[in-house]
Amino acid sequence: MLVSKSMPAQNSLLVALPYDDRQHFIEHCEQVELSINDILCEPGEPIRYVYFPTDSVISLLARVDDHSSLEVGLVGNEGMLGIPLMLGVEVSSLQFVVQGSGSAWRMDATTFRRALQRSPGLKLELNRYLYVLTSQLAQSAACNRFHVVEARLARWLLMIRDRVHSDQFHVTHQVLAYVLGVRRVGITKAASSLQRKKLISYSRGNVKILDGKGLEAASCRCYQTDKDTYERLLG
């Protein structure tokens, strides 16, 4: 049995598969542990594995001008990593960075392509997921354009919470600045504001969400919109 001592949280996409397909799929996976700040792929590099996180979280970052970067997607146990392989493309245009430590199912690219051929159910499911991810990407683009840092920060914290399934997690201002594409000082200001409002607390990277409802109110509608999109197509 590949599954370890403590039964890990499962991956939603795999859980939704018909029993046989799921068994076959998982038999060809290996379980791997991902650590925070691990880089799973650099832009321009070939994608060697697909990942189905169970309790890890991975951030998709677009880099521009060699300096700046911006998160354009966030993947936890509701999703998967390695979409381009579904489209017959080997190369990633994005950087994959682990934002939350934990485990994931991993499968090498060739095996994955065979599995896709074999299981129409898997293909259907992943196509829908690809649609959701793209919709969220478009939503993020607009969000980044129109919403202030404090609201975007609130949204991001909620998104992470949903994916690590906990109100506490680790992330420094510096990293937040990186994913939101703003200055570190901009995060400090926004985070201080959220803390003053008793919505969160944090110290040296240890973030705790104190008031989820309040944080939702402080975030932009994009958080809810994303969740709705996912629910509608894969819920």
Next chain:
Amino acid sequence: MLVSKSMPAQNSLLVALPYDDRQHFIEHCEQVELSINDILCEPGEPIRYVYFPTDSVISLLARVDDHSSLEVGLVGNEGMLGIPLMLGVEVSSLQFVVQGSGSAWRMDATTFRRALQRSPGLKLELNRYLYVLTSQLAQSAACNRFHVVEARLARWLLMIRDRVHSDQFHVTHQVLAYVLGVRRVGITKAASSLQRKKLISYSRGNVKILDGKGLEAASCRCYQTDKDTYERLLG
């Protein structure tokens, strides 16, 4: 013969198909004329047709907060409209607005799905295009976050030029403000600056690119990056 008096520019995705597939595909299409500002689809609505522009140009817009909107994709004869149907989804999350008058091949959703089944070559081609479009979306997201209005405007004008295959076209400051997600006054300022530099001229919506090379220099690298991505995968 469906093709009209003046042989229209063809659609690159269709041209790349094997002869038989292309013939079969086009026989099941109709040629339609699209007029500027036509809205082909509203967010949340079902997608009834796919479009393969020949000399028309369509803008993909993400709306947010009911007021603001932002272009996240631009489709000319190098692309197609109606991606979600490839993924088994009927609903668009974006608004489709015609930015350049002209014609396009149109096919209804059901026929399109059958055509996809029938032609693996078509599927392969469109999968690659989907990858390109997604990469460009991610690029745009970062671009909108980091680059100033003047550079983004320059980029957009070049993108339109490439898709209408002409240095002259029609677009008002108001519309530009809409697609770039800024104030109309912001466009006036940026456009005036480009005009002072003798890169473009315009009057009441009639834009003319005077110095393409200069305009590229004034735009951000994103313009070239997008072109490279397309070339690499579909060139």
Next chain:
DNA sequence: CTCACTTTGTGCGCAAACGTACAGATATTG
């Protein structure tokens, strides 16, 4: 314990873009 490092807070001046309002210029239409 000490030293080096990481993380967070604060304080400037500056640039880009915002919201709003109004005026002039150019088409279009009756």
Next chain:
DNA sequence: CAATATCTGTACGTTTGCGCACAAAGTGAG
């Protein structure tokens, strides 16, 4: 030709975020 609508230019104060620099507080390794 007159009336109306569209398009562009300008102006003014405000907000958000940037770049930079430095200080303070917490953490961990030797």
